Amino acid sequence: MAQLRRTRGRAALxxxxxxxxxxxxxxxxxxxxxxxxVMSFKQLTQFFIRDWSTAPWSxxxxxxxxxxxxxxxxxxxxxxxxxxxxxxxxxxxxxxxxGSTAAIMMQDAFRGRALLRAAFLLPYALPVFAAVITWSxxxxxxxxxxNHVLHDQLHLVKQKPFWLIGDNSFTALLTVSVxxxxxxxxxxxxxxxxxxxxxxxxxxxxDGAGVWQQIRRITLPSLRPVNQVLVLVLFLWTFNDxxxxxxLFGKAAxxxxxxxxxxxxxxxxxxxxxxxxxxxxxLLLLFxxxxxxxxxxxxxxxxxxxx
Amino acid sequence: xxxxxAWFRRLRRLVLLxxxxxxxxxxAVMLSSSLKPLQxxxxxxxxxxxxxxxxxxxxxxxxxxxxxxxTNSLIxxxxxxxxxxxxxxLAGYAVSRYRFRGRRLFTVTVLSTQMFPGIxxxxxxxxxxxxxxxxxxxxxxxxRGGLILTYLTFSLPFxxxxxxxxxxxxxRDLDEAAAVDGCGPLRTLAQIVVPAAIxxxxxxxxxxxxxxxxxxxxxxxxxxxxxxTLAVGLQGYATQTDVYWNQVMAAxxxxxxxxxxxxLLLQRYLVAGLTAGAVK
Numbered sequence: 001m002a003q004l005r006r007t008r009g010r011a012a013l014x015x016x017x018x019x020x021x022x023x024x025x026x027x028x029x030x031x032x033x034x035x036x037x038v039m040s041f042k043q044l045t046q047f048f049i050r051d052w053s054t055a056p057w058s059x060x061x062x063x064x065x066x067x068x069x070x071x072x073x074x075x076x077x078x079x080x081x082x083x084x085x086x087x088x089x090x091x092x093x094x095x096x097x098x099g100s101t102a103a104i105m106m107q108d109a110f111r112g113r114a115l116l117r118a119a120f121l122l123p124y125a126l127p128v129f130a131a132v133i134t135w136s137x138x139x140x141x142x143x144x145x146x147n148h149v150l151h152d153q154l155h156l157v158k159q160k161p162f163w164l165i166g167d168n169s170f171t172a173l174l175t176v177s178v179x180x181x182x183x184x185x186x187x188x189x190x191x192x193x194x195x196x197x198x199x200x201x202x203x204x205x206x207d208g209a210g211v212w213q214q215i216r217r218i219t220l221p222s223l224r225p226v227n228q229v230l231v232l233v234l235f236l237w238t239f240n241d242x243x244x245x246x247x248l249f250g251k252a253a254x255x256x257x258x259x260x261x262x263x264x265x266x267x268x269x270x271x272x273x274x275x276x277x278x279x280x281x282x283l284l285l286l287f288x289x290x291x292x293x294x295x296x297x298x299x300x301x302x303x304x305x306x307x
Numbered sequence: 308x309x310x311x312x313a314w315f316r317r318l319r320r321l322v323l324l325x326x327x328x329x330x331x332x333x334x335a336v337m338l339s340s341s342l343k344p345l346q347x348x349x350x351x352x353x354x355x356x357x358x359x360x361x362x363x364x365x366x367x368x369x370x371x372x373x374x375x376x377x378t379n380s381l382i383x384x385x386x387x388x389x390x391x392x393x394x395x396x397l398a399g400y401a402v403s404r405y406r407f408r409g410r411r412l413f414t415v416t417v418l419s420t421q422m423f424p425g426i427x428x429x430x431x432x433x434x435x436x437x438x439x440x441x442x443x444x445x446x447x448x449x450x451r452g453g454l455i456l457t458y459l460t461f462s463l464p465f466x467x468x469x470x471x472x473x474x475x476x477x478x479r480d481l482d483e484a485a486a487v488d489g490c491g492p493l494r495t496l497a498q499i500v501v502p503a504a505i506x507x508x509x510x511x512x513x514x515x516x517x518x519x520x521x522x523x524x525x526x527x528x529x530x531x532x533x534x535x536t537l538a539v540g541l542q543g544y545a546t547q548t549d550v551y552w553n554q555v556m557a558a559x560x561x562x563x564x565x566x567x568x569x570x571l572l573l574q575r576y577l578v579a580g581l582t583a584g585a586v587k
Contacts, residue, residue, distance in 0.1 A: 013405070017398060018398050018413060021394050021467065024394060025463065028432065028457055029420040029428060029460060030416075031435070032427075032431035032435060033423065035434070035435060036431040039430065039434075049434065049437060098326070105322060105323060108311065118574065119331060120330055122334060125567045126563050127537070127538070128521040129523055130558075130559035130560075130563045131333060133541060135333060137556065138332075142351065143350065143552070145336055148351060148352035179329065179330070179333070187577065191579075191581035201308055205310065211308060211315050219308075240423075240424040242425055242524045243521070243522070243523040243524065246523055246524065261425065265524070268426075277426075278427075281424060285424065288422050289422070
């Protein structure tokens with residue numbers, strides 16, 4: 001009998017250990033997600049905030065409005081979607097490229113490597129708001145460092161451009177985003193490089209392989225599993241990034257840099273239409289699910305083909 | 308790489324130099340501007356202050372209630388980190404050491420919440436907190452408690468994922484030896500597994516603290532004057548007509564110090580934790 005109770009106790013133990021994690025996830029992620037989906041079918045304006053469940057149903061009206069690309073709401077959403085796609089592809093691509101270059105170049109020990117590594121990790125360690133506020137100071141038209149260097153010192157531009165409004169805002173946002181993200185790629189890949197046995201390089205060097213061949217035949221293939229996770233994580237973080245544009249531009253981003261998360265925030269909390277904002281969020285989630293599923297499918301299949 | 312040729316070393320020096328400039332320029336701007344008198348930051352950019360002053364470092368505490376924001380951030384980020392690490396250790400241990408029904412489902416569900424755009428549950432969570440407050444009088448909206456609860460879940464998926472990897476790398480023989488000595492599962496966890504996993508746990512704690520310390524979106528919606536964190540508080544500067552950039556830079560530097568110092572001290576662990584946990 002004691003034996004039986006003991007084994008039953010054992011069987012329940014993992015669930016007990018998971019309970020706090022499950023409860024937290026349920027309360028903060030899963031229940032709100034369900035509520036969000038329900039909300040997206042409601043006509044939820046500021047009059048119903050005290051009790052959202054009494055808001056009238058609106059069927060698929062919020063969705064139809066979001067995808068009606070001839071009307072202003074849909075047009076703005078579509079613009080913001082394309083901006084976000086371009087921004088994400090460029091930011092993830094550049095961050096990955098810079099991060100891998102730095103990680104590969106710093107794989108071998110040289111004098112000052114530890115110090116340099118610490119310096120490279122600074123953008124990752126600095127709190128977003130402090131770092132991005134500094135960038136917004138650098139991008140100020142009349143008092144900023146960027147225009148001073150471009151105009152006064154290098155004479156590259158005739159007139160000082162605006163960076164935080166108009167079309168240049170996309171470049172500004174991209175610069176800050178790459179500055180913030182590449183150290184994470186660098187950190188992850190540095191960790192990944194430590195798993196490659198040194199003997200592989202020794203054997204390759206013995207066979208006469210040069211720098212490129214060592215990188216192409218040993219480093220990159222060994223990093224492939226790390227890269228698969230890294231690119232996915234960078235993609236999701238960048239696509240959903242709210243902090244960078246919000247600190248750089250405030251509540252309303254310029255059209256050229258109107259990332260989707262800011263756009264939804266703007267249409268929910270500034271114009272107080274939560275139903276419409278929820279519908280846009282659900283569409284965004286569906287898109288991310290689709291991309292992730294396709295990505296996981298493609299990378300798994302490739303891995304399967306290699307084995 | 309073995310014996311890189313001279314051209315590679317030259318290229319390496321050039322690339323690393325450019326990257327250092329790109330990376331450190333904002334830090335240099337922060338530092339130099341924080342030591343400038345006001346007329347220096349309101350005119351054209353200058354690299355060196357016309358004269359050094361520590362005034363901005365004194366003024367930041369009175370222009371905005373920085374001390375209050377600081378306290379709020381410390382309480383919120385500290386509590387969220389402590390709770391998140393505790394919960395992740397328990398969950399990570401369960402997933403790493405037990406085979407049970409729903410194990411895979413749990414991992415997949417928790418990890419996939421990473422992909423949700425924050426904005427998707429910001430609106431419902433905001434309304435839920437308001438509703439819970441209306442029905443029970445429990446002040447979640449606008450309180451530090453609500454923010455702590457929210458933040459602890461942000462770092463949870465990554466923390467669990469990393470700790471499972473880390474725990475997996477600790478030999479089970481250790482657990483079995485403890486079991487033979489009569490240790491129950493929880494004592495084994497506390498006395499054998501946790502001490503062996505300290506680098507992973509530290510890495511997870513650093514990550515959780517940084518996530519909470521830097522979060523802007525929820526802090527901007529879920530706080531009021533009394534509970535505002537640094538992330539929102541610093542933005543208060545930008546709304547004034549004349550921005551005191553020297554003070555903004557001084558404040559940014561001051562609020563960065565705790566995390567940057569902690570991060571640099573512990574980055575060794577972070578690489579070790581990533582190597583064992585996430586990368587494998």
